[in-house]
Amino acid sequence: MLAPGLAEALDQDFIAGIEKNDVGLGALGCGGRQPLRQLGRVGAQVSRVDGDGKSAAHARHRGGQLDERRQFTEAVLSGVSAGVLGLDNEGRIGHANRAALNFFGRQEAGMVGRDIMTAVPEMAAVISDARAHPERRAQAQITILREGQDRTLNLRITREVTDAGQGGFVLTFDDITELVRAQRTSAWADVARRIAHEIKNPLTPIQLSAERLRRKYGKEVKSDPEVFEQCTATIIRQVNDIGRMVDEFSSFARMPVAAMKPVDLGEILRQSVFLQRVGNPDIEYRLEMPDDAVMAECDGRLVSQALTNVLKNAAEAIRGNDDDEDGGSAVTADGAKIGRIHVRLTADDATAQIAAIDSGCGLPETDRTRLTEPYMTTRAKGTGLGLAIVNKVMEEHGGQLILEDAPRNGDWDTGARVRLVFPRRVAAESEAKEAVNGV
Ligand SMILES: Nc1ncnc2c1ncn2[C@@H]1O[C@H](COP(=O)(O)OP(=O)(O)OP(=O)(O)O)[C@@H](O)[C@H]1O
Numbered sequence: 002m003l004a005p006g007l008a009e010a011l012d013q014d015f016i017a018g019i020e021k022n023d024v025g026l027g028a029l030g031c032g033g034r035q036p037l038r039q040l041g042r043v044g045a046q047v048s049r050v051d052g053d054g055k056s057a058a059h060a061r062h063r064g065g066q067l068d069e070r071r072q073f074t075e076a077v078l079s080g081v082s083a084g085v086l087g088l089d090n091e092g093r094i095g096h097a098n099r100a101a102l103n104f105f106g107r108q109e110a111g112m113v114g115r116d117i118m119t120a121v122p123e124m125a126a127v128i129s130d131a132r133a134h135p136e137r138r139a140q141a142q143i144t145i146l147r148e149g150q151d152r153t154l155n156l157r158i159t160r161e162v163t164d165a166g167q168g169g170f171v172l173t174f175d176d177i178t179e180l181v182r183a184q185r186t187s188a189w190a191d192v193a194r195r196i197a198h199e200i201k202n203p204l205t206p207i208q209l210s211a212e213r214l215r216r217k218y219g220k221e222v223k224s225d226p227e228v229f230e231q232c233t234a235t236i237i238r239q240v241n242d243i244g245r246m247v248d249e250f251s252s253f254a255r256m257p258v259a260a261m262k263p264v265d266l267g268e269i270l271r272q273s274v275f276l277q278r279v280g281n282p283d284i285e286y287r288l289e290m291p292d293d294a295v296m297a298e299c300d301g302r303l304v305s306q307a308l309t310n311v312l313k314n315a316a317e318a319i320r321g322n323d324d325d326e327d328g329g330s331a332v333t334a335d336g337a338k339i340g341r342i343h344v345r346l347t348a349d350d351a352t353a354q355i356a357a358i359d360s361g362c363g364l365p366e367t368d369r370t371r372l373t374e375p376y377m378t379t380r381a382k383g384t385g386l387g388l389a390i391v392n393k394v395m396e397e398h399g400g401q402l403i404l405e406d407a408p409r410n411g412d413w414d415t416g417a418r419v420r421l422v423f424p425r426r427v428a429a430e431s432e433a434k435e436a437v438n439g440v
């Protein structure tokens with residue numbers, strides 16, 4: 002409320018104007034004369050009042066202010082890392098900030114004006130929910146397929162409520178794919194380490210006891226000695242198997258410590274493909290790489306382990322679940338190949354990239370990001386550790402594992418493309434050294 006002294010100095014219209022408007026003095030839509038001029042000096046830039054008390058300059062000024070505010074808001078939104086979409090009451094996109102446009106890989110013209118339900122159908126359910134319950138703030142995690150990859154988004158929808166009723170929505174989202182994956186892996190690795198530790202402890206005494214029973218009492222057992230022998234042998238064998246499984250389990254849970262040095266990725270690739278060719282004579286392998294060595298700062302042993310897993314997966318995707326997945330099947334009678342795997346090494350100054358494209362069954366449609374989690378498998382005989390190991394190796398190298406469909410350009414109707422992207426780091430430096438040393 003206004004102080005009584007000030008109220009007396011202002012005419013009634015002016016007071017009514019103030020009480021109706023809370024957007025600042027410069028935006029007042031009132032018809033006072035004298036008080037307006039006084040207030041004009043106070044700070045609002047009202048310059049001229051027309052005959053009926055409505056100020057054209059004032060309206061322009063207000064428009065200008067709104068424009069400024071809009072520009073300010075847009076400047077702020079363009080700088081935030083979260084995607085922000087402004088929607089009207091009907092769900093049409095009125096504004097998309099830079100992060101949102103980048104995420105969807107679209108120009109502003111491709112987003113603004115479109116109905117969110119058709120532009121991003123994955124968000125439809127959450128938006129319908131927000132519409133049905135305008136009083137609550139809707140929040141959800143959704144998965145969106147983008148460039149062949151699943152991305153997890155944390156979505157929040159806030160409803161604007163105006164004097165005239167319900168306005169539009171403001172929808173903000175963060176891409177939390179990597180965060181979710183890192184959380185899952187670290188939670189899993191922690192549990193794995195503990196379980197492995199606890200399981201391994203009693204294994205050795207069990208095995209030693211069984212061996213002792215067999216050695217010491219084997220000859221004394223007169224009734225059913227075969228059963229005795231069979232049972233002790235089973236215990237020893239099974240305990241051995243558990244021991245190996247636990248070793249595998251805990252060696253995954255332990256972060257591999259990569260020993261980095263400049264290596265020729267081409268040479269590692271050549272060896273890995275050679276071994277696969279020998280093991281899978283019924284698959285056609287094609288290897289493409291530059292003539293010059295592609296040096297990168299890597300742990301050669303880990304890279305070759307990763308490549309073996311990727312190539313093994315490709316061969317298994319070609320064979321399918323029914324056949325002998327262990328490879329090594331003979332060439333078909335007429336020498337025909339059952340599928341193709343093309344491996345390509347490319348490099349630029351910053352990165353070296355290995356891509357393996359196969360003509361197999363293709364990656365599963367759903368949950369693709371989870372394929373790199375331990376024990377995620379669709380194969381009957383799979384353990385689901387292969388890609389988890391590849392992913393870990395790539396993390397150790399500061400690189401990236403990308404799983405996608407084989408490019409559907411006529412050459413590949415089915416199949417997957419798995420890319421390993423390595424940063425080259427000091428590679429350029431070591432190449433220069435080699436050049437100096439004449440290597
Ligand atoms: N080239 C590929 N084509 C089609 N699907 C693939 C390919 N590579 C991986 N996958 C899918 O990813 C899943 C996980 O692969 P991963 O290598 O981690 O485990 P796996 O091959 O099932 O078992 P293993 O531990 O024996 O490697 C596979 O079960 C398969 O569904």
Ligand SMILES: [Mg+2]
Binds near residue numbers: 314383386388
């Ligand atoms: Mg595998």
